[in-house]
Structures are given as C-alpha cells and as structure tokens.
Amino acid sequence: MKRQDYIHWDAYFMGVALLSAQRSKDANTQVGACIVSPENKILSVGYNGMPTGCDDDLMPWGREGSALDTKYLFVCHAELNAILNTPAGKLTGARVYVTLFPCSECAKAIIQSGIKEVIYLSDKYADTDSTRASKKMFDMTGVSYRPYEVTGTELTLSL
Numbered sequence: 001m002k003r004q005d006y007i008h009w010d011a012y013f014m015g016v017a018l019l020s021a022q023r024s025k026d027a028n029t030q031v032g033a034c035i036v037s038p039e040n041k042i043l044s045v046g047y048n049g050m051p052t053g054c055d056d057d058l059m060p061w062g063r064e065g066s067a068l069d070t071k072y073l074f075v076c077h078a079e080l081n082a083i084l085n086t087p088a089g090k091l092t093g094a095r096v097y098v099t100l101f102p103c104s105e106c107a108k109a110i111i112q113s114g115i116k117e118v119i120y121l122s123d124k125y126a127d128t129d130s131t132r133a134s135k136k137m138f139d140m141t142g143v144s145y146r147p148y149e150v151t152g153t154e155l156t157l158s159l
C-alpha cells in the first residue's frame with residue numbers, strides 16, 4: 001500500500017517558499033516565493049535581498065530614518081526576484097506561493113508576467129494601501145489569491 005502521510009502540493013511548494021525565505025538577510029521580515037507551472041513543476045524561487053552586486057554588508061537594513069538609510073529603496077522583493085529569475089514569457093498560467101502577500105509593485109510584476117494565482121501565508125500588511133492596491137489590481141485582472149490552508153502537516157526543517 002502506498003504511503004498515506006505524504007505532503008500535498010500546496011504544502012510542498014509553500015515549504016520551498018519558506019526555505020527560500022531563510023536565505024534572506026533582512027532581520028525583520030524574511031520573504032520567500034516559489035513559482036509553479038500548471039503541471040506542478042517548480043519554475044523559479046526567490047527571496048528578498050539586495051540587488052546582485054550590492055554588498056549586503058554595506059547596504060542599510062533598517063526600517064527607520066531618512067529614506068536612503070533604510071532598506072526600502074534598495075531591497076528586491078522575493079516575488080520580483082523569482083519572476084526575474086525566469087526567461088520572459090514562461091510564466092503564463094503559473095501560480096506563485098509567497099510567504100507574505102505581494103506589495104503593489106510585485107502585484108504589477110505578477111500580473112504582467114502572466115501568473116494567474118497567488119497562494120500566501122501571511123497577510124500582515126493587509127491594512128496598508130499597498131496591499132489594498134494589490135488586491136484591487138488582482139481582482140480587475142482575474143488573478144486569484146487565497147490563503148495557504150494549514151492542513152495539519154507540520155513542515156519541519158532540520159539541519
């Protein structure tokens with residue numbers, strides 16, 4: 001008889017997104033993304049980090065202060081990194097697993113790339129205009145979004 005307690009697709013791909021988030025150097029919020037084809041093949045992964053070539057040790061990671069002294073103008077978001085890690089035109093009909101609901105900039109990139117579904121873990125910035133704008137654009141363009149459903153399968157990473 002086949003094994004019964006294998007993890008299902010959603011748990012598998014959200015697990016990959018969570019693992020990717022662990023690569024982030026951001027001390028406050030680590031975000032991971034995993035893009036998957038309609039055939040359940042992983043197309044790309046990403047996490048939030050400084051652009052390639054920008055020395056992590058020389059860039060600001062703070063949240064407060066003057067704009068140039070915070071991370072916000074510099075960090076490349078997990079979803080955008082995952083999209084940029086794929087050849088153009090390959091994401092039509094794909095879905096993306098993200099550990100945090102996409103901001104409006106990532107929402108635009110998700111829509112333009114052809115991704116059709118967003119599965120998210122946290123929506124901790126639901127009360128911001130950026131998240132409201134993301135949902136408005138997803139609703140207008142037919143990109144569906146749903147929270148990841150905890151199934152009772154605990155994802156454990158032991159290193």
Ligand SMILES: Nc1ccn([C@H]2C[C@H](O)[C@@H](COP(=O)(O)O)O2)c(=O)n1
Nearest residue numbers: 028029031048075077078101102103
């Ligand atoms: N959908 C998102 C939203 C945010 N990020 C990144 C950008 C920052 O590195 C961090 C948020 O920092 P916080 O304001 O919570 O200290 O998360 C992302 O990659 N994807």
Ligand SMILES: [Zn+2]
Nearest residue numbers: 077102103106
């Ligand atoms: Zn973003």
